[in-house]
Amino acid sequence: DQQVKQNSPSLSVQEGRISILNCDYTNSMFDYFLWYKKYPAEGPTFLISISSIKDKNEDGRFTVFLNKSAKHLSLHIVPSQPGDSAVYFCAASPNSKLTFGKGITLSVRP
Amino acid sequence: EAGVTQFPSHSVIEKGQTVTLRCDPISGHDNLYWYRRVMGKEIKFLLHFVKESKQDESGMPNNRFLAERTGGTYSTLKVQPAELEDSGVYFCASSQSPAGGPYTYNEQFFGPGTRLTVL
Numbered sequence: 001d002q003q004v005k006q007n008s009p010s011l012s013v014q015e016g017r018i019s020i021l022n023c024d025y026t027n028s029m030f031d032y033f034l035w036y037k038k039y040p041a042e043g044p045t046f047l048i049s050i051s052s053i054k055d056k057n058e059d060g061r062f063t064v065f066l067n068k069s070a071k072h073l074s075l076h077i078v079p080s081q082p083g084d085s086a087v088y089f090c091a092a093s094p095n096s097k098l099t100f101g102k103g104i105t106l107s108v109r110p
Numbered sequence: 111e112a113g114v115t116q117f118p119s120h121s122v123i124e125k126g127q128t129v130t131l132r133c134d135p136i137s138g139h140d141n142l143y144w145y146r147r148v149m150g151k152e153i154k155f156l157l158h159f160v161k162e163s164k165q166d167e168s169g170m171p172n173n174r175f176l177a178e179r180t181g182g183t184y185s186t187l188k189v190q191p192a193e194l195e196d197s198g199v200y201f202c203a204s205s206q207s208p209a210g211g212p213y214t215y216n217e218q219f220f221g222p223g224t225r226l227t228v229l
Contacts, residue, residue, distance in 0.1 A: 042223075044201070045220065046218070046219075089152075093215055096215065097166060098155060098218065100152045100153040102150070
């Protein structure tokens with residue numbers, strides 16, 4: 001039973017355009033949400049997060065939106081750069097234990 | 111500052127053998143986590159240490175898996191005997207205290223992982 005779902009396995013966008021990565025969750029106990037980025041042969045690295053008491057958090061080119069009523073969050077990358085090409089994992093937490101989605105592979109075309 | 115390190119980076123063993131994975135967390139991090147990613151699937155939580163104590167081991171698949179963190183520093187994860195379905199990438203992560211609370215979270219820093227292949 002997957003509690004965090006990333007339904008699209010891959011996304012391809014043109015450099016300079018917006019990338020929108022989506023994530024859905026089912027567990028109402030989740031109170032903190034995160035996005036991790038992973039390159040091949042490396043561990044996931046933290047990208048951006050949001051508490052469930054907020055609906056938006058912005059950090060440079062990265063913005064995460066949270067819609068609690070829909071149990072949905074999204075990561076916007078603007079503008080997308082070729083170096084953003086990686087696997088992006090959505091994760092959720094109550095009290096530090098992380099539950100991950102399957103990940104989405106983002107390819108940014110030059 | 112050194113990050114989380116894991117050893118070995120790769121391990122290939124035969125079914126029935128024993129393998130021990132090691133994780134060295136970032137110095138001063140009381141929280142240490144083990145996760146596993148089976149090919150093409152999500153990264154799954156295995157267990158969480160606070161110093162040398164197991165805080166949460168609800169993700170451990172079965173009693174063939176044994177995790178230890180003697181002295182509250184490095185941790186080992188032993189699989190004995192290994193089965194085919196144990197193949198995957200095992201990640202270790204560490205974080206400062208407190209690990210998290212309501213609407214809060216301390217970033218978990220991940221190691222590069224150990225790729226385990228059981229033949």
